[in-house]
Amino acid sequence: MTREFAIVWAHKGRLLEGFVNTIGLCVLATIIALVVAGPVTIALMARNRPISMLARGLVDGMRCIPFLLLAYIIYYGLPTLGIRFNNWTAGLSALVVYNASYMAEILRGAWASLPREHIDAGQAFGFSGWRLYRRIILPPILMACVPVLGNQTIQIIKDSAFLTIIAVPELTHEASAIQSMYYVPFAAFVGAVVLYWLLCRIVETLVGLIERRAEKRR
Amino acid sequence: MQVLATPLHTEAAATELERPVLEVCGISKKFADQDVLVDVSLSVRRGQTICILGPSGSGKSTLLRCINWLERPDHGQIFVSGQRIGYRAGSDQLMSPAELAMIRSRIGMVFQHFNLWPHLTVLGNLIEAPIWVQRRPREEVIAEAEALLEEIGLREKRDVYPARLSGGQKQRVAIARALAMRPAVLLFDEATSALDPELVGEVLAVMEKLAKGGMTMVVVTHEMSFAEDAADGIIFLDRGRVVEVAKPEKFFRQPDTERARAFLQRFGSSQRGRTRRDV
Numbered sequence: 001m002t003r004e005f006a007i008v009w010a011h012k013g014r015l016l017e018g019f020v021n022t023i024g025l026c027v028l029a030t031i032i033a034l035v036v037a038g039p040v041t042i043a044l045m046a047r048n049r050p051i052s053m054l055a056r057g058l059v060d061g062m063r064c065i066p067f068l069l070l071a072y073i074i075y076y077g078l079p080t081l082g083i084r085f086n087n088w089t090a091g092l093s094a095l096v097v098y099n100a101s102y103m104a105e106i107l108r109g110a111w112a113s114l115p116r117e118h119i120d121a122g123q124a125f126g127f128s129g130w131r132l133y134r135r136i137i138l139p140p141i142l143m144a145c146v147p148v149l150g151n152q153t154i155q156i157i158k159d160s161a162f163l164t165i166i167a168v169p170e171l172t173h174e175a176s177a178i179q180s181m182y183y184v185p186f187a188a189f190v191g192a193v194v195l196y197w198l199l200c201r202i203v204e205t206l207v208g209l210i211e212r213r214a215e216k217r218r
Numbered sequence: 219m220q221v222l223a224t225p226l227h228t229e230a231a232a233t234e235l236e237r238p239v240l241e242v243c244g245i246s247k248k249f250a251d252q253d254v255l256v257d258v259s260l261s262v263r264r265g266q267t268i269c270i271l272g273p274s275g276s277g278k279s280t281l282l283r284c285i286n287w288l289e290r291p292d293h294g295q296i297f298v299s300g301q302r303i304g305y306r307a308g309s310d311q312l313m314s315p316a317e318l319a320m321i322r323s324r325i326g327m328v329f330q331h332f333n334l335w336p337h338l339t340v341l342g343n344l345i346e347a348p349i350w351v352q353r354r355p356r357e358e359v360i361a362e363a364e365a366l367l368e369e370i371g372l373r374e375k376r377d378v379y380p381a382r383l384s385g386g387q388k389q390r391v392a393i394a395r396a397l398a399m400r401p402a403v404l405l406f407d408e409a410t411s412a413l414d415p416e417l418v419g420e421v422l423a424v425m426e427k428l429a430k431g432g433m434t435m436v437v438v439t440h441e442m443s444f445a446e447d448a449a450d451g452i453i454f455l456d457r458g459r460v461v462e463v464a465k466p467e468k469f470f471r472q473p474d475t476e477r478a479r480a481f482l483q484r485f486g487s488s489q490r491g492r493t494r495r496d497v
Contacts, residue, residue, distance in 0.1 A: 121333035126323030
């Protein structure tokens, strides 16, 4: 057993490379997913029924599809329609589309429970449209959603492991490569688990810090 | 900087005083099948304070919300400084949301439950709309906001979030937020109703200072002593209709209608004895 861990330790560079790739992928996916979730949330809350139904279809669709299948469809399925992505772009797109839908649903819930008075005041003071959303509605709902969005970020980290099936060189992929080369599955995967745990702990700490700041406003 | 009090002394200003800042012409509003406002009209000249009185459910708050189109009236017209709200000039075409927002920014509103934005500090609440809606220079807006905070005695709360303020402090900030927009007219929707009795006085003091300083105000209130002392005119609403329009001296001593008399009698014992000087 010690020998197995020694082999993984000897290839720690490769594991860390996968770890850094996972961090980059997840940070980018979280930021883009949050940005995409904004307009989708507006669409979900729109009074225009076709727009809200379209957004609802997208969100419900994504929530019913297993992430692995979505990644397969984007990487292997879309080329049959002439749309081709490399493995990085396909992986990032899958993470963004999938998790933006969840985030939009989280933001919609917070918006629906936002006291009507704050929006009334915004409208009475001349805010409308995008400016009303950006300056008056979005900040308090983001504040209210920090813990849930933190959970969703952890979900992105865990979903990113599926991208090994389309050969994105993220953490699971690198751990898998080490184990298949030296047949050290336990040590290689436990090494990856420790790094995933570390990454999730960092996210939880950041969420805690943001929550403490948000607490001052409550 | 004297921001709360802006008295008009010149002769040119005297003519300006005669021109209505706010005109409400025959507005009606229904919720479902219920008439909430029926053919309500009023006119407010510059510097006047008009108090709207009436029992609960008489349509007072709906009237204020119709004035700035938070509720869209079913019939009638509303003009602020001569500009019709809700419709483009000279036509029956509805304003775009952006046009409506721009005209709303000239009507200040103080809400019963303060409605301060919780994610912004006190200063942030004051400068948000002047900077983002009126597009005024940030430095100028901050200087004016700080002067307003000084005048309402809350300068030291500049960087505090609303959640850390008392009800009275929140409402004073809400008044300063409305003033920071340099509004043509200021609407108060039962500004003291949600406050503990000991906090009512500090808010009424600011409102009275504004009234004496020449701010144009429409005040929905149950504070009879404020209405009697500070108002230039009283409008009594009942079941969505204007029942009586009078000077405060007349309204509180010799109301013309039986409904106003009954209303004053009901309020008389519980309210008129409690003045802001007592609290």
